[in-house]
Amino acid sequence: MTRLFVTDLDQTFLNSERQFNVPRFSAILDQLDKRGDQFAIASGRDENWVRNKFGKLVDRIHLVTGNGATWRVKGSDELHVRNIDASALKKLEEILISDTFETISVVAFSADNMYNLAGLQQLPENMQDYMAQVYPNMATVDHLTDISEPLTSVTGIFPPVHSEEAIALIDDNNLPLHATTSGYGTVDILAESVNKATSLSMLIDQVDLAPEDLTVFGDGMNDLEMMQLAGQVYIMPNSDDRLFGRGYNVVAKDSDHDGVLETLEKIM
Incomplete structure (x- = not known):
């Protein structure tokens, strides 16, 4: 076998x-x-x-x-x-940067590229250097809806005590999304199912x-x-x-x- x-x-x-x-x-x-x-x-x-x-x-x-x-x-x-439904991105961004909890940073991924959401903390310099090697076209955007290509995932980084709150708020809005956590304050948002x-x-x-x-x-x-x-x-x-x-x-x-x-x- x-x-x-x-x-x-x-x-x-x-x-x-x-x-x-x-x-x-x-x-x-x-x-x-x-x-x-x-x-x-x-x-x-x-x-x-x-x-x-x-x-x-x-x-x-x-x-x-x-x-x-x-x-x-x-x-x-x-x-x-398996891409995220683009119609959910505007509301998702509102949830991720709401005043309900502290948001450290938000990053989005397509099949080939990485995007940082402006106005939040950026990745540490040593991590930025590594990510620049992996994603040479890494860009910063004002809004998730400014990204022209389909997204596979969006990641919100929070103080660990707030990650479950973020997941619950996403779930409560009944968006066509699935939110999960790998721990350490990271919340990954994917397409539904x-x-x-x-x-x-x-x-x-x-x-x-x-x-x-x-x-x-x-x-x-x-x-x-x-x-x-x-x-x-x-x-x-x-x-x-x-x-x-x-x-x-x-x-x-x-x-x-x-x-x-x-x-x-x-x-x-």
Whole structure:
């Protein structure tokens, strides 16, 4: 039976410096290839960021990116995109910058580009330098509706205590959107019904796998839907408290100690 191993990135696969053990992971991919198994990333990060991080290894991996806004079968030229309904952007911006809570910054992503919303805090200088490498055409706009191309996601960054308030306010407005959080004050807004699980379901259908063939690793509430889809689930020791008590396996070591890689080696 072919198995598909799926991992979230931040605080799961990547360490606190957003790095990973490249030689160890490469050796695991070699073993998976020999066994006929497969590997996928399912991340809130968009595909450009993931490609920049994983380099040549990315062509050996299925990709579910932007929390499900885009997905790609490994080695394929076809990127499947699930865009936000543009009619919801004006109201969404009003919610994100309302006086109800403090908003640190708002960024928007298309399949290829990144946009900052003006009038809010900008990314730290070191992060701006990195993002400029990933998104050479990064731009600042006065309003989300000024962006001429379709958007795959919009991200609001808040003090962590306000992220759930922002999600609740978006939900209360009954917009054709899905809001989720990967923690740490970040709220990702996607098209209605888009999450990691719905795109992962389409991906496994294309490669002739079933949900019971999935083993997933994650740490946040934006991973919950794909955990509910999968046959086997591992959560990180640093996971959102709401993921514990669901009968999921707990990885022995955190992401700073290659917890996912060690678990994969034990499984194999």
